[in-house]
Amino acid sequence: MFLHNLKYEIKLVLRAKSFIIWLMLFPIILGTLFKVAFGSIYQNETFDTIPVAVVKISENEVFDEMLTALTTGEQPALKAISEEEAKAKEMLFDGDVKGILYVGKTVELSVSGRGMTQTILQEIVGRCRVYETVIRDTMATDPSSLEAVIKELSTEVDACREVPVTQGNPDVYVQYFYNLIAMVAICGCNTGLHVSIDNQANQSVVGARKNCSGTPKSINLTAGLIGSCISQGVSMIFCVTFLRFVLQVNFGGNLLLLYLCSVMAGCLGVAMGFFIGSVGRARFEVKVAIAMSISMVLCFMSGLMMGNIKGILAETAPWANRINPVAIISDSFYCLNIYSDYRRFLTKVLGMGIYIVIFTILGVLFARRKKYASI
Amino acid sequence: MKPTVVKIDNLVKRYGELVALDHFSLEIKEGEIFGLLGPNGSGKTTTINCLLSLLAYDKGEIEVFGREMTPTCYDIKSEIGVIMQNVAVLDELSVRENIDYFCGLYITDKEKRKACVEEAIRFVGLEDFVNFRPAKLSGGLLRRLNIACGIAHKPKLIILDEPTVAVDPQSRNRILEGIQELNRNGATVIYTSHYMEEVEQICTRIAIMDKGRKIAEGTKEELKGMIRNTESVSIEILELPGEIKEKITHLPHVYETEYDGTKLTVRCSGGKHNLIRILAVLQEAELGFGRVYSELPTLNDVFLEITGTALRDSKE
Numbered sequence: 001m002f003l004h005n006l007k008y009e010i011k012l013v014l015r016a017k018s019f020i021i022w023l024m025l026f027p028i029i030l031g032t033l034f035k036v037a038f039g040s041i042y043q044n045e046t047f048d049t050i051p052v053a054v055v056k057i058s059e060n061e062v063f064d065e066m067l068t069a070l071t072t073g074e075q076p077a078l079k080a081i082s083e084e085e086a087k088a089k090e091m092l093f094d095g096d097v098k099g100i101l102y103v104g105k106t107v108e109l110s111v112s113g114r115g116m117t118q119t120i121l122q123e124i125v126g127r128c129r130v131y132e133t134v135i136r137d138t139m140a141t142d143p144s145s146l147e148a149v150i151k152e153l154s155t156e157v158d159a160c161r162e163v164p165v166t167q168g169n170p171d172v173y174v175q176y177f178y179n180l181i182a183m184v185a186i187c188g189c190n191t192g193l194h195v196s197i198d199n200q201a202n203q204s205v206v207g208a209r210k211n212c213s214g215t216p217k218s219i220n221l222t223a224g225l226i227g228s229c230i231s232q233g234v235s236m237i238f239c240v241t242f243l244r245f246v247l248q249v250n251f252g253g254n255l256l257l258l259y260l261c262s263v264m265a266g267c268l269g270v271a272m273g274f275f276i277g278s279v280g281r282a283r284f285e286v287k288v289a290i291a292m293s294i295s296m297v298l299c300f301m302s303g304l305m306m307g308n309i310k311g312i313l314a315e316t317a318p319w320a321n322r323i324n325p326v327a328i329i330s331d332s333f334y335c336l337n338i339y340s341d342y343r344r345f346l347t348k349v350l351g352m353g354i355y356i357v358i359f360t361i362l363g364v365l366f367a368r369r370k371k372y373a374s375i
Numbered sequence: 376m377k378p379t380v381v382k383i384d385n386l387v388k389r390y391g392e393l394v395a396l397d398h399f400s401l402e403i404k405e406g407e408i409f410g411l412l413g414p415n416g417s418g419k420t421t422t423i424n425c426l427l428s429l430l431a432y433d434k435g436e437i438e439v440f441g442r443e444m445t446p447t448c449y450d451i452k453s454e455i456g457v458i459m460q461n462v463a464v465l466d467e468l469s470v471r472e473n474i475d476y477f478c479g480l481y482i483t484d485k486e487k488r489k490a491c492v493e494e495a496i497r498f499v500g501l502e503d504f505v506n507f508r509p510a511k512l513s514g515g516l517l518r519r520l521n522i523a524c525g526i527a528h529k530p531k532l533i534i535l536d537e538p539t540v541a542v543d544p545q546s547r548n549r550i551l552e553g554i555q556e557l558n559r560n561g562a563t564v565i566y567t568s569h570y571m572e573e574v575e576q577i578c579t580r581i582a583i584m585d586k587g588r589k590i591a592e593g594t595k596e597e598l599k600g601m602i603r604n605t606e607s608v609s610i611e612i613l614e615l616p617g618e619i620k621e622k623i624t625h626l627p628h629v630y631e632t633e634y635d636g637t638k639l640t641v642r643c644s645g646g647k648h649n650l651i652r653i654l655a656v657l658q659e660a661e662l663g664f665g666r667v668y669s670e671l672p673t674l675n676d677v678f679l680e681i682t683g684t685a686l687r688d689s690k691e
Contacts, residue, residue: 001479001480001483004476004479004480004483005479005480008468008472008476008479011467011468011472012465012467012468015467015468016467201429204463205459205461205462205463206463206464206465208429208459208463209457209459209463209477209524209525210480211427211429211446212427212429212452212455212457213452213453213477213480213481214449214450214452214453214480214481215449215480215481216447216449220480370428370446370447371428371429371430371431371446372429372430372431373430373431374390374430375424375429375430
């Protein structure tokens with residue numbers, strides 16, 4: 001009876017429209033959107049060679065040397081195009097070049113508009129002016145030390161040294177993907193809700209029919225919960241696999257533990273839904289609305305819709321992050337990725353486990369009734 | 376004497392101030408098709424829910440197959456098939472899967488269950504729709520699926536709670552014939568309905584309910600024998616002087632006459648040739664009349680005479 005029930009419970013969940021939409025299509029769509037959005041941010045951070053027009057007013061050997069250095073090499077900073085002033089202005093107007101360098105005794109820059117490229121050009125010209133002044137002063141005062149000065153100028157001195165704090169991926173945008181996985185997990189509450197509703201005679205006609213059958217309620221409930229957890233686990237594995245291997249999101253750390261953790265998070269979603277379904281006697285639609293509203297609020301509080309909300313809550317109401325199941329789920333992924341020891345991760349996993357146990361026990365206590373005051 | 380399958384004794388169920396079942400008692404013997412007839416809100420479904428141990432009740436005793444019925448009597452529940460008033464199937468499963476799923480809640484043996492499922496499909500005539508999902512079925516087919524889910528495990532006691540509500544006449548006839556066939560195959564049937572024609576057509580014994588009480592019980596002949604009315608004569612007549620109506624009222628066996636301007640209704644109690652005597656009075660007065668009907672009493676007349684309201688007019 002149990003295996004028969006379990007088989008059909010899994011079938012029921014996997015075929016449910018809400019399962020296909022929220023647990024299969026939703027992570028694909030939202031994950032892809034995240035990837036596209038964050039991908040373009042990274043793309044903007046890559047450096048491209050900046051085309052500039054060079055208008056020579058008079059000879060400037062020092063700057064010519066510097067320009068040669070800036071326009072050669074593996075990834076040159078500038079691409080210089082020598083032009084007459086009128087033609088250069090036309091090119092700037094057409095957007096073929098990002099600025100015009102007027103090279104005379106001093107170097108002047110003309111750009112159209114503002115932006116990252118213009119700022120970089122401004123910085124380059126500023127540095128050139130400083131170097132030019134230093135070189136000219138050296139030539140005038142102590143020409144013998146010119147070589148040493150040029151060598152010194154071309155040497156990059158870094159006051160900071162980069163030391164990696166984690167073996168994982170420190171990218172802040174990965175947090176959004178953690179939140180997405182956490183949301184998929186918590187959407188499992190819809191599945192858990194069905195287990196409760198479909199087994200209570202005063203909640204659904206199917207529940208009434210099951211309660212009239214020769215199968216004990218405990219078997220129906222157990223099969224329902226295990227079946228839902230298995231189905232939810234499948235959706236979690238699918239979600240993580242899609243994000244990791246199709247969208248190439250780098251979750252760092254231990255992938256096997258990430259899978260296990262996400263399956264556990266899915267079970268937490270199921271248990272939460274089961275609890276909501278078992279408490280009180282509202283219509284099915286009302287309970288679905290309650291479950292979805294709670295899920296969305298918890299997801300919002302964990303930063304799915306607004307990245308910095310978690311930080312705000314950490315300052316104003318730190319307890320909120322500690323008790324929010326979605327935040328616990330996403331934090332567990334974060335801890336797994338960032339920290340080399342598993343202490344923090346295990347604390348979060350323990351939190352999830354406690355929630356699963358509490359929700360399941362309370363749900364069973366409410367749903368175990370066998371006789372009803374009214375149907 | 377056949378054994379008692381269901382015994383309900385002095386059952387009381389209250390919803391706050393409302394008394395849904397008022398010291399209701401019943402005894403159903405093996406092999407019967409027992410009809411629970413009553414208007415909406417009379418307590419039929421409450422009785423069934425108490426019988427199935429779904430609903431807690433305030434007072435009384437319920438025995439099924441000679442044993443007290445409790446929620447954990449799974450062996451007794453295994454012998455009961457329930458067809459709910461509302462269709463109780465799972466939308467995500469096909470017709471065959473639905474029947475198999477619910478049958479599996481009673482029968483563990485795979486081969487036996489498979490045979491039962493196929494038999495149930497044939498029984499309700501859903502062979503051409505086995506792979507359809509419930510959403511694709513018409514109302515009548517859906518009701519048949521609902522019945523198949525309830526009877527696939529071949530229960531000894533079948534409870535049908537208004538299974539023909541919102542069903543087309545063709546499907547209704549098929550359902551009623553099916554119930555009689557199940558009974559012929561050995562099942563005891565409890566059939567609740569507010570359609571007196573259905574109850575009259577298939578039930579061997581009937582209990583009439585009103586306001587949570589049993590107001591009459593017996594075979595349909597016994598029930599009809601409980602009332603004064605044995606024949607109702609209706610005559611279409613456009614003009615009926617008062618003295619002629621009075622004369623008809625004083626005919627032997629006539630106990631009530633009603634005239635609404637177009638139709639004269641005469642209710643008789645016992646006696647033969649009532650119609651001939653009434654027509655003779657009209658002919659003697661040289662009054663023209665149209666169509667003439669003579670009807671035997673129905674369960675509605677029984678209900679009307681006992682409660683003072685018509686069964687079909689009663690509201691929840």
